[in-house]
Amino acid sequence: xxxxxxxxxxxxxxxxxxxxxxxxxxxxxxxxxxxxxxxxxxxxxxxxxxxxxxxxxxxxxxxxxxxxxxxxxxxxxxxxxxxxxxxxxxxxxxxxxxxxxxxxxxxxxxxxxxxxxxxxxxxxxxxxxxxxxxxxxxxxxxxxxxxxxxxxxxxxxxxxxxxxxxxxxxxxxxxxxxxxxxxxxxxxxxxxxxxxxxxxxxxxxxxxxxxxxxxxxxxxxxxxxxxxxxxxxxxxxxxxxxxxxxxxxxxxxxxxxxxxxxxxxxxxxxxxxxxxxxxxxxxxxxxxxxx
Ligand code: NAD
Numbered sequence: 001x002x003x004x005x006x007x008x009x010x011x012x013x014x015x016x017x018x019x020x021x022x023x024x025x026x027x028x029x030x031x032x033x034x035x036x037x038x039x040x041x042x043x044x045x046x047x048x049x050x051x052x053x054x055x056x057x058x059x060x061x062x063x064x065x066x067x068x069x070x071x072x073x074x075x076x077x078x079x080x081x082x083x084x085x086x087x088x089x090x091x092x093x094x095x096x097x098x099x100x101x102x103x104x105x106x107x108x109x110x111x112x113x114x115x116x117x118x119x120x121x122x123x124x125x126x127x128x129x130x131x132x133x134x135x136x137x138x139x140x141x142x143x144x145x146x147x148x149x150x151x152x153x154x155x156x157x158x159x160x161x162x163x164x165x166x167x168x169x170x171x172x173x174x175x176x177x178x179x180x181x182x183x184x185x186x187x188x189x190x191x192x193x194x195x196x197x198x199x200x201x202x203x204x205x206x207x208x209x210x211x212x213x214x215x216x217x218x219x220x221x222x223x224x225x226x227x228x229x230x231x232x233x234x235x236x237x238x239x240x241x242x243x244x245x246x247x248x249x250x251x252x253x254x255x256x257x258x259x260x261x262x263x264x265x266x267x268x269x270x271x272x273x274x275x276x277x278x279x280x281x282x283x284x285x286x287x288x289x290x291x
Pocket of ligand 1: 142165166167168169170171172189190191192193196209210211212230231232233267268271
């Protein structure tokens, strides 16, 4: 039987609608709208597109979105000064520094300079620690969006066996923490995991966050399992064109899985929607503290 396709575009639209309502309620109570400030250093072409999309998405839900473009030659001290200015600005609820940064800037140092309460990407060690100790935290957008997709698909996580393939700080590790917080039994797999295919085939939930085109095959999937494909890979076609595929061989896996996300149109649209949700959450938390 063919799997239910989890429609990330529609669910992201629903999240944006919720945020829009939340922003208007926030404005009625506090007399201002939440503010999201995105910093882009340099001209990395995909980052230019991503940051413009983030600013535009913010404006569409009523958040004050602002993109700060800094030249490639920006020094670390200049970037830190920008972060300090935004940190001190009361109208700013979320600060996002688009990665990757130019090589002469130390990413860790700069990310540490963002106050945890404005860290809408959820990368600050304080937020990482809060998530892993079960406290309220700003959580990285892509794994939080993936969790929402599982919830919207009605997947029962309590007691489920879940595998997260990939152990990055941005996706794999926070995803594992989120699943754990929902009472799943979680396995984290990575490039050194042995018998990954066999292990995967015993799992009720599979999250693929690797960056390898169509690595997860149909015989890796337990019949009826829920499959979330975080991967985004561009593959060249015979006619010289290219197309996007995930880490999961979608056409064959959808014949075995119970529910599955497509690429594109699965996890991808969720990331920006959750960024907006995180910005609203940060604004509300800051308003509570200053009340
Ligand atoms: P990463 O390169 O930081 O991490 C990849 C992980 O995969 C590593 O932990 C590595 O151990 C593991 N890995 C590599 N080869 C493996 C193998 N053969 N078997 C098992 N594990 C293996 O990547 P990332 O930032 O976590 O991103 C993963 C994928 O998700 C990429 O395709 C990326 O483009 C995509 N991504 C999508 C979104 C989105 O919005 N949809 C956001 C972030 C990342």
